[in-house]
Amino acid sequence: MKLDWARTTRVGHATCVHSCRKERWAFSASERTITSRSKRGHHQPSRSSSPVAPARTDRSAAEENSLAQVQRLFDINVFGVMRMTKAVLPFMRVRGSGRVINISSVLGFLPAPNMATYSASKHALEGYTESLDHEIREHGVRALVVQPGGTRSSFEANTVEPDMPMQIYAEQRRIADRLALAVNEEGDDPATVAKAIVVAATDAKPKVRYAAGRSARLLSAAHRILPAGVFDGQIRKTNKLAG
Template sequence: MTTTRPVALVTGASSGIGKTTALALVTAGFEVIGTSRKASGVTRRDGVTFLGLDVTSDDSVTAAVAEVIDRYGRIDVLVNNAGVGSSGADEENSVAQAQRVFDINVFGVMRMTKAVLPQMRAQGFGRVINVSSILGFIPQPFMAAYAASKHAVEGYSESLDHEVREYGVRVLLVQPAGTNTAFEANAVAPDLPMEFYAERRRVADQVAVSFNDDGDSPDVVAKAIVAAATDSKAKLRYAAGPNARRISTARRLLPARAFDQQIRKTNKLAG
């Protein structure tokens, strides 16, 4: 089966930002394939075709991308949205647990990107849109592994964009701030909890939940992703919404000491 519409593949499309993005891309005129670890076989709902996919598996990624190309003839846009959060002090998280976060948030992005690049280069066009975070350019205490993974996605994306741009392919970043989804509730809890950090961890978790509860609608992020997919002159980074733009501006313009103090104040840390 082929289509005259541009084809977009969205990972982690069963809920939250991914689901909203998939629907927004349908509205924008794309043939949209969404992926989920929970999907069984090939199903279609609300104009989105769903495939099962585990971004931590080389075989699963290869099979899913081959399925999409076989069905539709090409992939024009890849949205790397699948991700997992983390919580707790770094000392409370084992290396194995941090590796799990990186396997989804970083190596999952790399697996998916490597799988689509040959076809995008061959057709002379493609956009890889990586859903980063404001935590890709600011710190967040008690979420060190997650922040590190998003910093890694930022560096990977910007570097790769230089490698593939001459072949008509762009690698772009969308940077949400707090978003009102269930993402925080699904964050990986520390597997080595320590009483020493218990109270600080509790406060940090409250701050994170409040930040997301008061955050942007997933529609705000989806709008930025659609812009990245369709702009005639794409930008490397898209701040998703006014909160993300405000924080990005503060990071660039505030003196380092003032920004550091603001991070501690926001997270109710002493000193």
């Protein structure tokens, strides 16, 4: 099995796509938008979608982010999803059907040096979604995640610079920047993520997780199969970390 380790994802979106029978909506993470859209969805069902809120990502050592900066990232990547989900679940339960599809990342199960906060938010999203799925399944509703690998997109525009930069991590940041640029240029077509969402929304026997694209499938398989020490060494080699 040959893996392109440098293409470990730097992309993902903190949003949900909700599928209720033949009607589907995408909601932004804004609490005001969620409330107004969910009310409209309940009283005036429509197939139109509002803009989707993009995730934020960091590219810095964990020590370089203040707690306030970490909280802002989690507010978009995790709490926005929770607010949205809480707004629409009551309507799905009444219908007795629906799917909450959260866009995670392979960084929801992989470590990400110099993106610890982003990776933590995706790990949190996956834990939330899988736990939620067990809670709501008896009501005919499912919660699923789509895990993109490296994807060509404008996601880099959402990168947040550290608010407490430290010179000792400067070289690591430069390496992370180069890796992110390579992923953005050589990653999968974004259509692979869209296709995975469609599969998750229409699968007769839905799974909790859907890898989106070849790189995501290979990384998921490698994480399950390779010895932990080998996998750890590849992560360090790719990120040019000493020791």
